[in-house]
Amino acid sequence: MPIASISVLRHRAAASLFHLRHLPFPAAAVAGHRNPSNVSRKLQGPSKNFLRAKQRTVREFSSLSPVLSPGDEPPLSDSQAIGTVAAAQANFMRVIVQSLPPIEDGAGGIGVELLCVVKAVLKKIKRRVLVGDKVLVGSIDWVDQRGMIENVFQRSTQVLDPPVANVDRLLVLFSMEQPKVEPFLLTRFLVEAESTGIPLTLALNKCELVDEETLVAWKSRLRSWGYRPIFCSVESKEGLDSLAFTLRDQTTVIVGPSGVGKSSLINALRSNDHPSDAAADTNWFEPILGSKWYEDQRVGEVSSRSGRGKHTTRNVSLLPLSDGGYLADTPGFNQPSLLKVTKQSLAEAFPEIRKKLKASEPAKCSFSNCLHLGEPGCILEGEHLERYPYYFQLLDEIRVREEFQLRTFGTKKEGDVRYKVGDMGVQQAEPRLEPKKHRRQSRKTINQSILDELDELDDDNDLLDDENDPMLRALRNENSQ
Helix, strand or coil: CHHHHHHHHHHHHHHHHHHHHCCCCCHHHHHHHHCCCCCCCCCCCCCHHHHHHHHHHCCCCCCCCCCECCCCCCCCCCCCEEEEEEEEECCEEEEEEEECCCCCCCCCCCCCEEEEEECHHHHHCCCCCCECCEEEEEEEECCCCEEEEEEEECCCCEECCCCEECCCEEEEEEECCCCCCCHHHHHHHHHHHHHCCCCEEEEEECHHHCCHHHHHHHHHHHHHHCCCCEECCCCCCCCHHHHHHHHCCCEEEEECCCCCCHHHHHHHHCCCCCCCHHHHCCCCCHHHCCCHHHCCCCCCCCCCCCCCCCCCCCCEEEEECCCCCEEEECCCCCCCCCCCCCCCCCHHHCHHHHHHHHHCCCCCCCCCCCCCCCCCCCCCCCCCCCCHHHHHHHHHHHHHHHHHHHHHHCCCCCCCEEEEECHHHCEEEEECCCCCCCCCCCHHHHHHHHHHHHHHHHHHHHHHHHHHCHHHHHHHHHHHC
16 A cells, blocks of 8 residues: 555655654754854853844933923024914914023024924824913024924913913903804803913903993893903994903903904004013013014904904914013914813803802702702702803803714824834834824725715605695595594
8 A cells, every 4th residue: 555655654754754853963063063163252242233222212202292281491502493373374474582592693583583494293192282382393494484393381271262272361252242242152262261270350341332320231241151351442432441450461362253352452552652660571472572473463344244253363473562561462263162161061050050059058059960950959049040041052162062073083192103113122102093093994985875865855855745645645644544
């Protein structure tokens, strides 16, 4: 049998190889095989690549723009400086230099205005640059006054609508007439301002257009809401001194609908061209006060058809005040987003509700998650507050938004930076890109979505036909009888 003999030979060959593999070879023979030249080799230290990798692992910061606290003073090169973002328009930022290293040719200096772009890695890790941010600028061309924002310092405060950072005070500005103040819209702006936790001041402009009785009525009404408004007028200069005293030596953001006179008020507060000695020492904007960018803000007329403003201001800019401090002129908008307000925190944004809850302490609502709808066991049961209907309306809106966010995004949110292990076990940071953001949809997905829309249209048409069919209507009437 030739097949059996071949299998026996293969088994014997494998067994002989197994015995040869386990035979004890002398150590000298093994050493001679590994080092045939018989040259003695000294013990060597770790390789340079390993040392370099080890040094990278003990770095204090990651390679993706380390987070800088406000008190940090990073070492600066000749082409770097630290400044404040004074204006943002399209993809460009205007940065005012605050501190810089000594430059031999003397091209740079404190107060120089640089036109900068944002480094791409900051956009990828979604580290947004806002007006008012303290930033690190690199790759500076002192001749053309250009640069690139390489990093952003941590913010003390932040406002979403409008996007401004490091704000000390919010000025909610409305007008008594042209356009007329609306209680619900005013409530919406006040709730948005209260949610930031920043001190706010309420001012009502154009008070010369209404009589004294209307002013007294609105004053008592707003006091019942928990606010002490400042009535002012750019035309008659009434209330401007008290408003300037309140805003001195602070970074203030003016928010309000279009047409209430935000730009006109800023021009009036900046009318004094000679700043005080105390403010001149810390005013980095003083060397460029005469530039075109920091001239008086454009002012537009209120639309005669709609009675609203025409969106004259279209970008956010930080403007210096003559008595110290800065004002942020912002575009007008009529619907604050209320993104930071939740169902549980909405009641804290109403000062009158907050006052009632604090006055009833140590007594509390029967349920820890009470939404203060006046149900049994609630502290506000039986209370009659003027803005209670506004509270219910905003609460329903926030509920719908939170349910939509829960369905769409879920409860988990991944970070904007991910870490992966590279060569030699080094942990490297890289931006986390959104999945399938830049991937084109397949033809199959597009065709399927079109077919689904057509099916929905057919179902709607069938429903309409059934409703308009007289025979079906007659049959329904007979069955109902």
